[in-house]
Amino acid sequence: MARIASRINRIKPSPSSMAGQRARELRAAGRDIVGLTAGEPDFDTPENVAEAVARAMANSQTKYTDIGGTPQLKEAIVAKFRRENGLEYAPGEVIVGNGGKQVIFNALMCTVEKGDEVIVPGPYWVSYPDIVLLAGGTPVFVPGSVQQGFKLQPQDLERAITPRTRWLILNAPNNPSGATYTREELQALAQVLLRHPHVWILTDDMYEHVLYDDRQFFTMAQVEPELKARTLTVNGVSKAYAMTGWRIGYGGGPVELIKAMTKLQSQSTSNPSSISQAAAQEALSGPQDFIAERTRVFQQRRDFIVTELNRMPGVSCHVPEGAFYAFPSCAGVMGRRTPSGKVLETDEDFVLYLLDEENLAVLQGAAYGVSPFFRLSYAASMETISEGCARLLRACEKLD
Ligand SMILES: Cc1ncc(COP(=O)(O)O)c(C=O)c1O
Numbered sequence: 090m091a092r093i094a095s096r097i098n099r100i101k102p103s104p105s106s107m108a109g110q111r112a113r114e115l116r117a118a119g120r121d122i123v124g125l126t127a128g129e130p131d132f133d134t135p136e137n138v139a140e141a142v143a144r145a146m147a148n149s150q151t152k153y154t155d156i157g158g159t160p161q162l163k164e165a166i167v168a169k170f171r172r173e174n175g176l177e178y179a180p181g182e183v184i185v186g187n188g189g190k191q192v193i194f195n196a197l198m199c200t201v202e203k204g205d206e207v208i209v210p211g212p213y214w215v216s217y218p219d220i221v222l223l224a225g226g227t228p229v230f231v232p233g234s235v236q237q238g239f240k241l242q243p244q245d246l247e248r249a250i251t252p253r254t255r256w257l258i259l260n261a262p263n264n265p266s267g268a269t270y271t272r273e274e275l276q277a278l279a280q281v282l283l284r285h286p287h288v289w290i291l292t293d294d295m296y297e298h299v300l301y302d303d304r305q306f307f308t309m310a311q312v313e314p315e316l317k318a319r320t321l322t323v324n325g326v327s328k329a330y331a332m333t334g335w336r337i338g339y340g341g342g343p344v345e346l347i348k349a350m351t352k353l354q355s356q357s358t359s360n361p362s363s364i365s366q367a368a369a370q371e372a373l374s375g376p377q378d379f380i381a382e383r384t385r386v387f388q389q390r391r392d393f394i395v396t397e398l399n400r401m402p403g404v405s406c407h408v409p410e411g412a413f414y415a416f417p418s419c420a421g422v423m424g425r426r427t428p429s430g431k432v433l434e435t436d437e438d439f440v441l442y443l444l445d446e447e448n449l450a451v452l453q454g455a456a457y458g459v460s461p462f463f464r465l466s467y468a469a470s471m472e473t474i475s476e477g478c479a480r481l482l483r484a485c486e487k488l489d
Contacts (some may be wrong), residue, residue: 093258100219104456112450123477124450125465128264130331130413132383134368141371142364152365154360157337157351158185162366165373166339166350169324171479173297174311176322178341185369186349187361189295189325189338194220195350196321196340198290201226203217205255210241211458212416214264214293220362226255232459234416235407239266239459243277256289257282259309262296262489265457265464266410272307289319295338298329298380300411301388310341318403322415328412330372337361337369343365376463390467390474398465398479401485413468418452419461425488433488436461446487447480 100470112124158166163180186192193216201207201224203464209217211232218228230288231249233239246257259278261269272279282288292309300306310317325338340347360366391408394415398406403421419439426432433439436453440463443449454462467474 093193095224096225097380099222101125103219105452108140108450108452113168115444115448115450120448122301122444122448122450123473123480125469125474125477126450126452127466127468128328128414129333130194130328130468131382131470132331133279133330134335135330135372135375135379137375138332138368138371138408141375142368144450145364145367150363152257152363154366156355156360157347158360159366166341167462169254169373170322170341171417173306174308174322176308176311176317176341179344181344182347183339183341184347184354185337185339185361185366186350186354187336187358188327189293189323189340191354191358192321192323192325192338192340193217193291193293194348196323196342196346197221197224197226198244199346199353200224200289201255204253206251206253207255208246208249208257209458210245210257212239212263212266212454212462213258214260215456217258217260220400227253229342230458231255233268238407238410239263239268239416240270240274241278243281246278246281250285250288252287254285254288256291256304258291258293260293260295262300262409262411264296264412265414265452265454265462266459267386267412267416269304269410270307272305272312274309275309279309279316281314282423283313286319288319290316291358292320292322294322294324295328296412297324299384299387299413301384303409304410321346326369326372330369331383332368332372335362335365335368337365339369340341341410387467388408390469390471391415393471394465394467394474394478397482401482403485403488404481413466415465415467416457416459416462418466419454419463422485422488423461427489428487437457438461443484447484448486449477449480451477451481 108126203225310320321342326332406417441454
């Protein structure tokens with residue numbers, strides 16, 4: 090039998106990827122599954138990007154590139170940070186990875202030692218705790234409450250910081266809660282962080298452009314320039330440009346950190362795909378107007394799904410301010426009995442019931458560190474969302 094290292098036994102597979110795979114398997118087995126698990130826009134990669142890719146291939150941009158990204162893509166990223174975030178990064182302060190996920194992975198692997206703590210406010214993106222564990226560190230969870238919009242509160246941050254704290258991970262718009270921070274709210278968190286110079290900030294801005302009701306996006310290094318020297322600003326093209334499969338993410342941060350991350354990447358994946366880098370360069374530099382149009386579409390879907398969810402017996406949903414997930418509470422169905430006689434005790438029970446009873450795939454809040462909640466992605470067509478809601482309503486109405 091293969092001997093698997095303990096570092097791998099410390100972690101679990103990504104629940105969202107597993108759920109997607111399970112939905113595909115059930116479909117292949119003939120079940121009529123409605124899947125609201127995917128964290129990816131259902132739009133196509135923009136036309137101008139596809140054209141740039143054809144040009145890159147015709148120009149034989151098919152060889153190894155610099156490990157941390159081509160100079161041209163780095164320039165496009167530097168320009169993006171300046172234009173959209175008011176942040177000045179030099180090309181040497183930027184790294185390109187195979188998705189934002191690899192950038193986060195590189196950063197934590199390069200900096201976290203055994204016993205180091207990483208503060209992960211909940212609900213959180215499923216991969217943060219496992220990457221921290223893989224690096225040998227300890228995730229310190231700070232669960233948020235729906236009453237406070239699932240936003241990290243300054244006093245809770247202060248309480249979570251210890252001499253072993255290495256990083257605070259911030260993610261807004263948040264996957265799965267949709268929470269965002271105003272400038273003032275970020276400033277209040279910055280006041281705490283300024284008092285603890287050993288704590289670094291990893292800000293995952295992946296959903297920057299999926300922001301509703303004319304809210305404005307802010308990121309920590311922009312709001313508090315004094316923190317820039319210990320902040321890694323992570324972003325990517327997956328969500329804003331509907332380019333999940335191209336696998337390009339990037340980070341801006343202090344040069345020594347970026348150098349270490351590039352060194353790690355040189356001994357793991359080397360450069361991200363040369364063609365994908367050409368695609369990302371065009372995405373960041375070309376027309377941007379379609380982003381707002383797509384966000385409007387997401388907002389209409391949000392309005393629809395939140396209204397529907399709040400009509401369901403036992404379910405209640407706050408209004409997400411960004412990203413493309415609804416994260417309702419299912420506290421009202423806990424303790425209820427399914428037609429087959431099972432009493433629902435956890436959000437996982439509820440999610441399994443929805444799959445068995447109505448062929449509806451969603452994700453349990455427990456995977457995101459907050460229960461009893463569940464996550465539905467509305468990065469799907471209105472037809473799929475509406476069918477998903479009809480199934481959910483039927484499932485709720487069948488409970489005793
Ligand atoms: C909050 C968050 N961060 C990072 C990522 C990773 O994105 P990618 O690796 O596709 O750039 C995701 C993807 O779902 C996410 O939801």
